[in-house]
Amino acid sequence: MKLSRRGLLAATAAAGLGGRATPAAAQSNVSFAGRTVEWVIPFAVGGGSDVWARFLAPYLSRHLPGRPTVVIRNVPGGGSITGTNEFVARARPDGLSIIGTSGSTQVPYLLGDPRVRYDYRKLIPVLVSPTGGVVYLPARLGVANASELGKLRGQQLVYASQGPTSLDIVPMLAFLVLGLDVRHVFGLRGRGEGRLAFERGEATIDYQTTSAYLTNVVPLVRAGNAVPIFSWGVLDRDGNVQRDPTFPDLPHFVEAYEMMHGRQPSGTEFNAYLAFFGSGFAAQKPVLLPEGTPRPIVAAYRKAFEDAVADPELQAGKGEVLGEYEQAVGDGIERLYEVATTIDLEARNWVRNHLATNHNVRF
Amino acid sequence: MLTTLFDALANLLTLTHLSFLMVGVLLGLVVGVLPGLGGIAGLSLLLPFLYGMDTVSALAMLIGLVAVIPTSDTFTSVLMGIPGSSASQATVLDGFPLAKQGEAARALAAAFSASLIGGVFGALVLSGFVVIARPLILSFGSAELFMLTLFGLSMVGVLSGSSLAKGVAAAALGLCFGMIGAAPATGEYRMEFGSLYLMDGVPLVVVALGLFAVPEIIDLLRGGATIAGDGRLGRGWWDGLRDTWRHRWLSLRCAGLGAIIGAIPGLGGSVVDWIAYGHVVQTSKDRSRFGKGDIRGVIAPESANNAKEGGGLLPTLLFGIPGSGSMAIFLAGMILLGLQPGPAMAERSLDVTYTIIWSLALANVLGAGLCIALAPGIARLTTVRYALVAPFMLMVIAFAAFQASRSLNDLLALLAMGLLGVLLKRFGWPRPAFLIGFVLSVLAETYLYQAVQFAGWGFITRPLVLAILAITLVSLWLGLRSRGGDGAGKVETEGQAGAARAAVLWPQVAFALLVLALFGFAIQQGLQNSFLAAIFPVGAAAVGGAATLAVLATLAWGPGGGAANFDAEAEAARSGQASPWRFMAWLAGFVGGVALAGFVLGLAAFFLAFLRVEARTSWPHAAVLTLAAVGFVVALAHFLNLVFPGGLLQHLADLPWPLR
Structure with missing residues (x-):
C-alpha cells in the first residue's frame, strides 16, 4: 500500500469532518464567486453518468458558496479508465475540479486492472448516489418467488451480459453465490439490449436498473410474462444490506439467499459479491475531490451537496434520474464509500481466478 | 388517437414552439454543413440548455436538429466530395462527379x-407503426x-469497381480494423x-474522415485553382426536382x-x-453512369438517410434503446x-410521440426549404481558390475527429487513416x-456469437x-451478374480504371504486399x-x-497487369501534378504542431504557414484568416465545453484556457 503523506492528511481531514463539521465556519473562507467548476465525467455525452451529472450540476452551482458556474466536461474512452487516470494525474486540489465516476470505473479498480492509475482511497467523496435493480425470471419457469429458486436445479439459465469485467459482474457473482447454473452470453451493449433478448425469449434471467424496470418490465409483470424475484437492495449507514425503498415488498439479495438456502450467505464468494454490489449499485456514483484538497473546500462541497439534495426543486424534478434512493451526503458517506471501494485480497484473487478460468479474462 | 395527433400539431404550431424548432433546424444546418460534425456534436451543444425548458419546445429543438442533418450534410458531399456526416457518404459517389460536370x-x-420525401416518409412510418411496432422489432x-x-456486406459486390478481388480484400481489411479492441465474445483485447x-x-x-475527407482534400489541393471550373452552380434546379419526381418510386x-433499417435496433x-x-x-x-454522375446515385442514399431518423426513433421511444449515437x-x-421512453410512448404518452413526429415532419420541410435557399450562397465556396479553403477543411475535420475521444490520439489516428485512404x-x-467492412465488423462478430450462444x-x-x-x-447475384466483360455493373468508386493503367507496377x-503483411499480422495476433x-x-x-494474393497474381500474370492494374499516380504524373506527399506532410506537420504546442497554437501556426507558403497570401490576409479560424474553433469549444488536446508545451507549463 502506498499512501502519500499529503493524501493521508487529506483523508483524515475529510474523515474528521464526517460527524460534527460546522459548515458555516468552513464556508466563511471558501468562495467560488466568479469561478468555473469543472465536473469531469469520464464517459461520453448522453450516458447514464452524463445525465446524472447534468441533472445535479445546476443545484450544485446554486448551493456552492459564491455560486460558481458548474460545467460538465466529458472525457470518454477506455471504459472510463482514461478520463479518471487523467483526472488523478492533472486535477489540482483547489475545488475547481471534481469528478463523478461510476460502477464501471470502480470494477476495474477492484479487480486490480493494471491500467488503472487511480486509487479510491486517496480521492475524497462528497456525494454518493446509489441505484438499484430487480432480478426477474420468465413466468413460464414456474418460479413464483425466491423460495422456489431451488426448482431451477439442473436447469441452465441464460443471461445476456455486457461482458465479464463490466458492471454485469454483479449479477454474475450473485448467481454464483446463489448456486444457479447460468450461461453468460457476452457482447450486449447496455442493459436495454439484454431486456430485448429476454423479451424475445433468448435470455431466461435478467435484471434491470430501477427506472428501466419500472417503465419496461412492470408491464411484462402485469401481463403475466415475467416474475420479479429479488432486488439488489441498498446499504445502510453501517454497511448492511437493506430492502430497496422503491420495492419494499420485494426481498433483497441476502433475503432471497436465505429463502432459497435457509441460512445466511457467507464466505469468500459472498465477500466478493458484496464489494462489487457496493460498487455497482449501493454506491454506484460517487462525486470525488482530488487528493490533498484542503479541509474547508471539502466541507463546502459536502454542505453544498447536502443542501442541493434537500432542495425542494431537486426533489420535485429528480424523477427517474435519482429515483427514490437516499443520496448519501455528509455523515453517511464514509462507510458507504468504503464498502464500495474496498475488497479483501482473498476475495479479489478468487474473482480474478474465476474470470480467468471460466471466461478467458487476462490480467 | 386522431384527436391526440391533431392536438399535438396544434400545440406545436405556437410561436414559441416553432421558434425552438427553428433554432434546432438552424443549428442542424450549420453542424451538418461542417464535415464530420453530425448529430452527436449538435445534440451535445443543445444538451446543457435543456434544463428548465418546457417539454414541447425542447423536443422540437432536439428533433429539429436531428432531422435536418442528413439534409444539410449533402452540401460538402456534393460540392467538395467530402461526406458531411456518416449519413451522406454514398452521396459523394455520384454527387461530386455531377458537381464537377457543372451540374451541382x-x-x-x-x-x-x-x-424531403425520405424525411416525411420516415415521420409517416413512425406515426403509423409506433402503435404496432413492438412485436415487429422483437422479431x-x-x-x-x-x-x-x-x-x-453483400453490397461490397456492387462497390468493387473493376476488380472484385480488391473489393473483397478491402472489405476484409475493414473487418480487421474493426476488430481492434475488445472481442465481443470474451472481452479479450485484440491488436x-x-x-x-x-x-x-x-x-x-476518424475512419470515415481519414478515408474519405483527407484524400479528397489532398486531391483538390493538387488540382490547384478552384473546385468548380467556372465556379457556377449551373441552372439545374428544375432538372433536379424533375429528376426526383421521375424517380419518385425509387425515392419511396x-x-x-x-x-426499416433505422428501426431495427442494433444495426446502427x-x-x-x-x-x-x-x-x-x-x-x-x-x-454505365454510376460512379460517374448518375442522378439516381444521389436520390437513393438521400431518401434513405432522412427516413432512417424516423425509423430510428421507433426503438428509441418504445424500448429506450438508441439505434445510433445521436x-x-x-x-x-x-x-x-x-x-x-418505454411501452407507454405508444399509450399514455402518445401525445409526446406525436409531438416528436410532427416536429420531424416540419423540420424536414423547413430544412429542405432552407437548404435550397442557401445553396447558391454556399456553392460560392467552390469558386474560392482551394488553397484558401483547404486549411479550414482540415481544421474542421481535425476538430470533428477529436470529438471522438477528445485526445491527441484521435488526430494521430486521423493521420494514419488518412494515409491509408490516400493509398x-x-x-x-x-x-x-x-x-462497410469496418462498420459491420463488430456487429457481425457479436451477433454471430450471440446467435450461436442463444439458439445454437x-x-x-x-x-x-x-x-x-x-x-x-x-443481392449478391444482382451485384455480380454483369461482371463479365468491360461493360456495366461496375461502380468504380475510385475513378476510372482505364485512365489509371500504369506502366510501372x-x-x-x-x-498489395503491405496489405498482405497486415493480414498476416492480424492472423498472428488473432491466434x-x-x-x-x-x-x-x-x-x-x-x-x-487470399483475395490480396489474387490481386497480386493478376498484376503479375495478367496482360499489362490485368484488371487489377490501377495507379492513379500514373494519370497524375502524366498531367504533371504536385506530389500528394507534400500535402500529407502538411497534415503531419499540423498534427506534430498540436503534439508540441497544443491544438490552438498548433492550428494557428499551421494556418499561417500554409497560407503563406501554399496559398501565397500576404501577411495581413493570412493573419485575418488565421484569427477567424482560431476564433471559430475557440467559440465552438466554449459552447461544447472542450479542453483541447494538449501538447508537450502544456505538459511543461500551465496555460489558461483555451491554450490549456
Whole structure:
C-alpha cells in the first residue's frame, strides 16, 4: 500500500469532518464567486453518468458558496479508465475540479486492472448516489418467488451480459453465490439490449436498473410474462444490506439467499459479491475531490451537496434520474464509500481466478 | 388517437414552439454543413440548455436538429466530395462527379427533394407503426441481425469497381480494423498494443474522415485553382426536382429501406446510405453512369438517410434503446426532460410521440426549404481558390475527429487513416468496401456469437433468417451478374480504371504486399486469443489474404497487369501534378504542431504557414484568416465545453484556457 503523506492528511481531514463539521465556519473562507467548476465525467455525452451529472450540476452551482458556474466536461474512452487516470494525474486540489465516476470505473479498480492509475482511497467523496435493480425470471419457469429458486436445479439459465469485467459482474457473482447454473452470453451493449433478448425469449434471467424496470418490465409483470424475484437492495449507514425503498415488498439479495438456502450467505464468494454490489449499485456514483484538497473546500462541497439534495426543486424534478434512493451526503458517506471501494485480497484473487478460468479474462 | 395527433400539431404550431424548432433546424444546418460534425456534436451543444425548458419546445429543438442533418450534410458531399456526416457518404459517389460536370445545382436540388420525401416518409412510418411496432422489432433477434450484417456486406459486390478481388480484400481489411479492441465474445483485447485508446477501437468518425475527407482534400489541393471550373452552380434546379419526381418510386423505395433499417435496433444507421446505393445499382438496367454522375446515385442514399431518423426513433421511444449515437444523446435529453421512453410512448404518452413526429415532419420541410435557399450562397465556396479553403477543411475535420475521444490520439489516428485512404484511393482499392467492412465488423462478430450462444447453429433455419439469406443471395447475384466483360455493373468508386493503367507496377505490388503483411499480422495476433475471440479475425484475414494474393497474381500474370492494374499516380504524373506527399506532410506537420504546442497554437501556426507558403497570401490576409479560424474553433469549444488536446508545451507549463 502506498499512501502519500499529503493524501493521508487529506483523508483524515475529510474523515474528521464526517460527524460534527460546522459548515458555516468552513464556508466563511471558501468562495467560488466568479469561478468555473469543472465536473469531469469520464464517459461520453448522453450516458447514464452524463445525465446524472447534468441533472445535479445546476443545484450544485446554486448551493456552492459564491455560486460558481458548474460545467460538465466529458472525457470518454477506455471504459472510463482514461478520463479518471487523467483526472488523478492533472486535477489540482483547489475545488475547481471534481469528478463523478461510476460502477464501471470502480470494477476495474477492484479487480486490480493494471491500467488503472487511480486509487479510491486517496480521492475524497462528497456525494454518493446509489441505484438499484430487480432480478426477474420468465413466468413460464414456474418460479413464483425466491423460495422456489431451488426448482431451477439442473436447469441452465441464460443471461445476456455486457461482458465479464463490466458492471454485469454483479449479477454474475450473485448467481454464483446463489448456486444457479447460468450461461453468460457476452457482447450486449447496455442493459436495454439484454431486456430485448429476454423479451424475445433468448435470455431466461435478467435484471434491470430501477427506472428501466419500472417503465419496461412492470408491464411484462402485469401481463403475466415475467416474475420479479429479488432486488439488489441498498446499504445502510453501517454497511448492511437493506430492502430497496422503491420495492419494499420485494426481498433483497441476502433475503432471497436465505429463502432459497435457509441460512445466511457467507464466505469468500459472498465477500466478493458484496464489494462489487457496493460498487455497482449501493454506491454506484460517487462525486470525488482530488487528493490533498484542503479541509474547508471539502466541507463546502459536502454542505453544498447536502443542501442541493434537500432542495425542494431537486426533489420535485429528480424523477427517474435519482429515483427514490437516499443520496448519501455528509455523515453517511464514509462507510458507504468504503464498502464500495474496498475488497479483501482473498476475495479479489478468487474473482480474478474465476474470470480467468471460466471466461478467458487476462490480467 | 386522431384527436391526440391533431392536438399535438396544434400545440406545436405556437410561436414559441416553432421558434425552438427553428433554432434546432438552424443549428442542424450549420453542424451538418461542417464535415464530420453530425448529430452527436449538435445534440451535445443543445444538451446543457435543456434544463428548465418546457417539454414541447425542447423536443422540437432536439428533433429539429436531428432531422435536418442528413439534409444539410449533402452540401460538402456534393460540392467538395467530402461526406458531411456518416449519413451522406454514398452521396459523394455520384454527387461530386455531377458537381464537377457543372451540374451541382441539379444534384443538390435532387438531393434536397429526395431528403424531403425520405424525411416525411420516415415521420409517416413512425406515426403509423409506433402503435404496432413492438412485436415487429422483437422479431429481430441476434440471428436475424447477423444475417442483416451479411446483407450489408453483400453490397461490397456492387462497390468493387473493376476488380472484385480488391473489393473483397478491402472489405476484409475493414473487418480487421474493426476488430481492434475488445472481442465481443470474451472481452479479450485484440491488436490494441496495450493502449487505452485502441481498447475502444478506432472511432468511426476518424475512419470515415481519414478515408474519405483527407484524400479528397489532398486531391483538390493538387488540382490547384478552384473546385468548380467556372465556379457556377449551373441552372439545374428544375432538372433536379424533375429528376426526383421521375424517380419518385425509387425515392419511396429507398425511404422504406432506410426507415426499416433505422428501426431495427442494433444495426446502427451508418450503412443505410450504402445499402440504398447498392440497391439502386442492383435494380437499374443501365449502370454505365454510376460512379460517374448518375442522378439516381444521389436520390437513393438521400431518401434513405432522412427516413432512417424516423425509423430510428421507433426503438428509441418504445424500448429506450438508441439505434445510433445521436439517438443515444436524444434519449439522454428525454430523460433530462423527465420523459422515460418505454411501452407507454405508444399509450399514455402518445401525445409526446406525436409531438416528436410532427416536429420531424416540419423540420424536414423547413430544412429542405432552407437548404435550397442557401445553396447558391454556399456553392460560392467552390469558386474560392482551394488553397484558401483547404486549411479550414482540415481544421474542421481535425476538430470533428477529436470529438471522438477528445485526445491527441484521435488526430494521430486521423493521420494514419488518412494515409491509408490516400493509398487505397491511389491504387483503386474501393474505400466504401473498407468502410462497410469496418462498420459491420463488430456487429457481425457479436451477433454471430450471440446467435450461436442463444439458439445454437439451428438459428439458421429460422424463417426470418432464411428470408434475409434469400435477399442477400439475390443481392449478391444482382451485384455480380454483369461482371463479365468491360461493360456495366461496375461502380468504380475510385475513378476510372482505364485512365489509371500504369506502366510501372512496383508501387501497386508493394502496396498489395503491405496489405498482405497486415493480414498476416492480424492472423498472428488473432491466434493469441482463445478460440472464440480468434476465429473471426483469423477468418476475415484469411479471406482478405487470399483475395490480396489474387490481386497480386493478376498484376503479375495478367496482360499489362490485368484488371487489377490501377495507379492513379500514373494519370497524375502524366498531367504533371504536385506530389500528394507534400500535402500529407502538411497534415503531419499540423498534427506534430498540436503534439508540441497544443491544438490552438498548433492550428494557428499551421494556418499561417500554409497560407503563406501554399496559398501565397500576404501577411495581413493570412493573419485575418488565421484569427477567424482560431476564433471559430475557440467559440465552438466554449459552447461544447472542450479542453483541447494538449501538447508537450502544456505538459511543461500551465496555460489558461483555451491554450490549456
